[in-house]
Amino acid sequence: MTDKNTQIASLLMDIEYELRTLGVWSSTPPTPEQLASTQPFCIDTMTFVEWTQFVFIPKMLFILKNGAPLPEKCGVAPMAEEYFRGQQRDITGLLSTMNKLDEVLSAT
DSSP states (O other), rough: OOOOHHHHHHHHHHHHHHHTTTOOOOSSSSOOHTTOOOSGGGGGOOOHHHHHHIIIIIHHHHHHHHHHOOSSSOHHHHHHHHTTTTSSSSOOOHHHHHHHHHHHHHHO
């Protein structure tokens, strides 16, 4: 695994940690119908947190494990900021980690 891939894997684990700390990590997986969404971020079938947990993190780990090409751009931090807007949660750690991931994936 390259240094960049190791950094990405670490950031993905940090995102999981932050979601667990916020108390939004789910023990209930989505249904096959929810996973079959064709909309960006599965917006029509899942919350942003569910998508992050059940689609984004596993897909990114699969890419890293299999040496597939990484996305050239990523923008999960703005989505998280929008999702948590107005909620009484301290998402500073989550946003910081997601911003780092966005930067690493968007760097050439």
